[in-house]
Amino acid sequence: MxxxxxxxxxxxxxxxxxxxxxxxxxxxxxxxxxxxxxxxxxxxxxxxxxxxxxxxxxxxxxxxxxxxxxxxxxxxxxxxxxxxxxxxxxxxxxxxxxxxxxxxxxxxxxxxxxxxxxxxxxxxxxxxxxxxxxxxxxxxxxxxxxxVSVNPCTAYRMLHDFQHLRPGDTVIQNGANSAVGQAVIQIAAALGLRTINIVRDRPNYEGLAAELKARGADHVMTEDELQRTGLGHILQEVPRPRLGLNCVGGVSGGLVLTSLDSGGTLVTYGGMAKKPLQIPAKSLIFQNISLKGFWMTQWKRNNRKDFHLLQSMVDALCAMLRSGQLTxxxxxxxxxxxxxxxxxxxxxxxxxxxxxxxx
Amino acid sequence: MxxxxxxxxxxxxxxxxxxxxxxxxxxxxxxxxxxxxxxxxxxxxxxxxxxxxxxxxxxxxxxxxxxxxxxxxxxxxxxxxxxxxxxxxxxxxxxxxxxxxxxxxxxxxxxxxxxxxxxxxxxxxxxxxxxxxxxxxxxxxxxxxxxVSVNPCTAYRMLHDFQHLRPGDTVIQNGANSAVGQAVIQIAAALGLRTINIVRDRPNYEGLAAELKARGADHVMTEDELQRTGLGHILQEVPRPRLGLNCVGGVSGGLVLTSLDSGGTLVTYGGMAKKPLQIPAKSLIFQNISLKGFWMTQWKRNNRKDFHLLQSMVDALCAMLRSGQLTxxxxxxxxxxxxxxxxxxxxxxxxxxxxxxxx
Missing domain, CATH: 3.90.180.10 (Medium-chain alcohol dehydrogenases, catalytic domain)
Known part of the structure; x- marks a missing residue:
């Protein structure tokens, strides 16, 4: 094509x-x-x-x-x-x-x-x-x-197509400061979803966390913190996430996976760490976690004939851009x-x- | 319960x-x-x-x-x-x-x-x-x-519930000599499916391969062989598999995963190697491979109220036992x-x- x-x-x-x-x-x-x-x-x-x-x-x-x-x-x-x-x-x-x-x-x-x-x-x-x-x-x-047509569309589809999420439900993602990650934070907030956002530890972490919270992030934590304490006290405020979004792979992807609720789905859309995801069998068998991938290009190919579906997604995102819910x-x-x-x-x-x- | x-x-x-x-x-x-x-x-x-x-x-x-x-x-x-x-x-x-x-x-x-x-x-x-x-x-x-109620039922459900398979389609599995693996070979053959069966290399490999073929296995190969040559010539005889079954994990699970056709599903039901599956992001994103788990106990819980579904599966397996298609x-x-x-x-x-x- x-x-x-x-x-x-x-x-x-x-x-x-x-x-x-x-x-x-x-x-x-x-x-x-x-x-x-x-x-x-x-x-x-x-x-x-x-x-x-x-x-x-x-x-x-x-x-x-x-x-x-x-x-x-x-x-x-x-x-x-x-x-x-x-x-x-x-x-x-x-x-x-x-x-x-x-x-x-x-x-x-x-x-x-x-x-x-x-x-x-x-x-x-x-x-x-x-x-x-x-x-x-x-x-x-x-x-x-x-x-609008690559990163926000990717965020929009991942929030809509893999789990039936209702307002109040939680999404967890790594690479939360990526362009897709920032769109996920804003679109999720507009949909009434809560987000737990994982970023790598860095010198200006506090500034980054404040920036992501200003976009609507409910919780921001480093990979090290998640590895050390798990979701811990966050689960007193939000339900355990049923959707995880992974653009990093390696240890970070595994941390997102093991944070999910039973029956949850981990969607991978990138592999920035260039290391494979490590998946324990028990997460698949006993926690019933599913792993899927998302690629906007393929989604558009699959839905090319449904012009209304494409246009309505772009319309929804443009409405969010216009209202300032999405920047x-x-x-x-x-x-x-x-x-x-x-x-x-x-x-x-x-x-x-x-x-x-x-x- | x-x-x-x-x-x-x-x-x-x-x-x-x-x-x-x-x-x-x-x-x-x-x-x-x-x-x-x-x-x-x-x-x-x-x-x-x-x-x-x-x-x-x-x-x-x-x-x-x-x-x-x-x-x-x-x-x-x-x-x-x-x-x-x-x-x-x-x-x-x-x-x-x-x-x-x-x-x-x-x-x-x-x-x-x-x-x-x-x-x-x-x-x-x-x-x-x-x-x-x-x-x-x-x-x-x-x-x-x-x-009949654990291993053959597990094989039966995995062959029915994760991909819409038609006669002539291919299934690949590791741990093919396990009790579930043997049931997969026989039930798949009864359904008209082709099987590619991966086992660990061992002293009596030829004898084991002959035994699995006697049960109806179309192809048997060792993990080493699959790693060395891929599916190679086998794909001249059967279509690339759309369903993979994994009870080993580690390298072996990854080999089954990368043997799958685009859009295929890897179902994990065991972790004999006690090593996590290693999943490259590109398999998920660009090959659209899904990973799921299966646990018979949970399946029965989920379907406890549908007595007919349970009984009809057992009836189908008993009919195969009676006819000798399943031993x-x-x-x-x-x-x-x-x-x-x-x-x-x-x-x-x-x-x-x-x-x-x-x-």
């Missing part, structure tokens, strides 16, 4: 290198032609845009983040890879500037985001099928709209031409999310 | 130590009064039986196996523990010798097995509620009937008074299942 999306976005072979055929517009795009550890091969190039067809639209891309998955895709270590030449970037938002005669789902001036991964959002303009876009309201912030993660805004700075910062540890501004 | 079952079986305080109150019958029972590693504390004692009430029946227990869970229960390391004094044994079969006036589900002469764990089957006779019993046909072998595991038959020999053999590695014969 990724290849067909790319082909549609790039205009069926009329992109860079194929030579202009009645080009109506061109755009600047960040292009790569091979996989590998060398990120310097990413180049800003001029790309011809195809004419807008009956069912397609032309967008000005306004903002697009640099996510770790974008880097992994360039390196060739991600489970889906593009055809070459490829435009980087999977997430972002644009404004519709031209629509085909047969398009009724969006209008000129609408804000939109791509449905699927693999769009190639690091570009100033794109022509694509109108069916590959979801609408976002214009009264949401640029940052909120351009970063975008702390970001560094980087002018498009300074893209190398954004790429380099993304591969460093403990950096804020980098968002490219195209215009 | 276990305590209430025991109370019903023991006759509401009229058991050993409470002094006889109009005893109608007595029985020999293997009794223990504390938990701990010392298995010698198990003693053969005379136990008074209560009178048969309107809804209860009296059984002669004919045969009862010694399962590892029985030993763990005596040691106090099992998740359910009896009240003291306790009669050992969770599985077995008996013949109805007396029924209460209000009992219609069984008749004198019927063969029966306990519904729940915790019955205390190491005894010559018992009085219990008729609702605590399932019927087995009399044309099933004594060994088959007395060993009891290799057993050593031990006269009841020689119970110490059966207990000692059960705690040794690589011993056949020990079955006590009461009469």
């Amino acid at each position: 990724l290849r067909s999306v790319l082909r549609r976005v790039l205009g069926g072979g009329q992109g860079w290198g194929a030579g202009p055929r009645r080009p109506i517009q061109s755009c600047s795009a960040l292009v790569y032609r091979k996989h590998g550890p060398d990120l310097d091969q990413l180049r800003m190039e001029q790309w011809d845009l195809p004419a807008v067809g009956a069912h397609s639209v032309r967008l000005q891309i306004l903002a697009a983040p640099v996510n770790p998955a974008d880097i992994n895709m360039m390196q060739g270590t991600y489970p889906i890879l593009p055809e070459f030449p490829a435009v980087g970037g999977n997430e972002g938002m644009g404004e519709v500037v031209e629509v085909g005669a047969g398009v009724s789902s969006v209008r000129v001036g609408d804000w939109v985001i791509p449905v699927d991964a693999g769009f190639g959002t690091w570009r100033t303009e794109a022509v694509c099928d109108a069916a590959d876009l979801l609408s976002v309201p214009r009264d949401v912030s640029l940052l909120g709209a351009s970063t 975008p993660p702390t970001c560094v805004l980087v002018p498009f031409q300074n893209y190398r700075q954004a790429i380099q910062a993304t591969v460093q540890p403990h950096q804020c999310k980098q968002v490219l501004l195209m215009h | 276990l305590r209430s079952v025991l109370r019903r079986v023991l006759g509401g305080g009229q058991g050993w130590g409470a002094g006889p109150r109009r005893p109608i019958q007595s029985c020999s029972a293997l009794v223990y009064r504390k938990h701990g590693p010392d298995l010698d504390q198990l003693r053969m004692e005379q136990w008074d039986l209560p009178a048969v009430g309107a809804h209860s029946v009296r059984l002669q227990i004919l045969a009862a196996p010694v399962n590892p869970a029985d030993i763990n229960m005596m040691q106090g390391t099992y998740p359910i523990l009896p009240e003291f004094p306790a009669v050992g044994g969770n599985e077995g079969m008996g013949e109805v010798v007396e029924v209460g006036a209000g009992v219609s589900s069984v008749r004198v002469g019927d063969w029966v097995i306990p519904v729940d764990a915790g019955f205390g089957t190491w005894r010559t006779e018992a009085v219990c509620d008729a609702a605590d019993l399932l019927s087995v046909p009399r044309d099933v072998s004594l060994l088959g009937a007395s060993t 009891p595991p290799t057993c050593v038959l031990v006269p009841f008074q020689n119970y110490r020999q059966a207990i000692q053999a059960t705690v040794q590695p690589h011993q056949c299942k020990q079955v006590l014969l009461m009469h």
Whole structure:
């Protein structure tokens, strides 16, 4: 599916290198032609845009983040890879500037985001099928709209699809200060759920804990503390969690697992520690804990035909963004031409999310 | 629930130590009064039986196996523990010798097995509620009937409840020579499923492989071989497995996991290696593998009210026993008074299942 999306976005072979055929517009795009550890091969190039067809639209891309998955895709270590030449970037938002005669789902001036991964959002303009876009309201912030479709959607689905949770129920997560973790805290709070948030011990722990609590975290503790004391006194205030979210793995994932209530589910969506989860048989057999994984890209593939489900999730998240219940993660805004700075910062540890501004 | 079952079986305080109150019958029972590693504390004692009430029946227990869970229960390391004094044994079969006036589900002469764990089957006779019993046909072998309710039921449920499998689909399991593993091979074959069976390398490997193939195993391989070559050529003959069964843990469980098809499920029902499963995050996230546990005791608790579901499973397994599609595991038959020999053999590695014969 990724290849067909790319082909549609790039205009069926009329992109860079194929030579202009009645080009109506061109755009600047960040292009790569091979996989590998060398990120310097990413180049800003001029790309011809195809004419807008009956069912397609032309967008000005306004903002697009640099996510770790974008880097992994360039390196060739991600489970889906593009055809070459490829435009980087999977997430972002644009404004519709031209629509085909047969398009009724969006209008000129609408804000939109791509449905699927693999769009190639690091570009100033794109022509694509109108069916590959979801609408976002214009009264949401640029940052909120351009970063809503990966991390907040992941948090939203994990809170909805794995356990039937009711207001007052508890969720426990590690990597709680990650972009997904911060969205989990806020969406959970909006749903009336309580959160127990595990972070690695660090010099500025108190400041981080205060920041997460300001977002709505009920409890914040370090991995060391959880290992030493378990959930202890926290269980006098909240019920034992039935949902655990893990993006770390190794010991940390095991700590989240053993904190769950009988019949609970541990959902893994990342493996930052690069160490396997250690699962004692008795947790599975006698505590009836289930382990599952979540990957937003696959979820979108599985639900691609249910456009209403996709749009209603984005609408719900945009409503939270508008009301302030959900705030975008702390970001560094980087002018498009300074893209190398954004790429380099993304591969460093403990950096804020980098968002490219195209215009 | 276990305590209430025991109370019903023991006759509401009229058991050993409470002094006889109009005893109608007595029985020999293997009794223990504390938990701990010392298995010698198990003693053969005379136990008074209560009178048969309107809804209860009296059984002669004919045969009862010694399962590892029985030993763990005596040691106090099992998740359910009896009240003291306790009669050992969770599985077995008996013949109805007396029924209460209000009992219609069984008749004198019927063969029966306990519904729940915790019955205390190491005894010559018992009085219990008729609702605590399932019927087995009399044309099933004594060994088959007395060993059907734990291991074959576990195999049956794991093959039915975790993936929708159709004839031709593949199941992979480790510990394939365990009692459950052998039942999995036979029940899977009866269902038209293909099995890949992993065992530890051992001196008599060829003989064991031949024995498992004689039971209906499609493929048998050692852990070392699987680690070295993966499923390799086997996948030219059978589809990649969507269900994995794990009773070992550690490296072996990980090998079964990584052999599964995308969207597959690994069900853990034991942890013989006493080492945790090591689960790479990518198996969960990008292969969408789920991990679950299975415990027959809990399944019976959850489905206690659906008597038809329980009885139909036992009927299906007895039909397989009768037709020879399912054969009891290799057993050593031990006269009841020689119970110490059966207990000692059960705690040794690589011993056949020990079955006590009461009469």
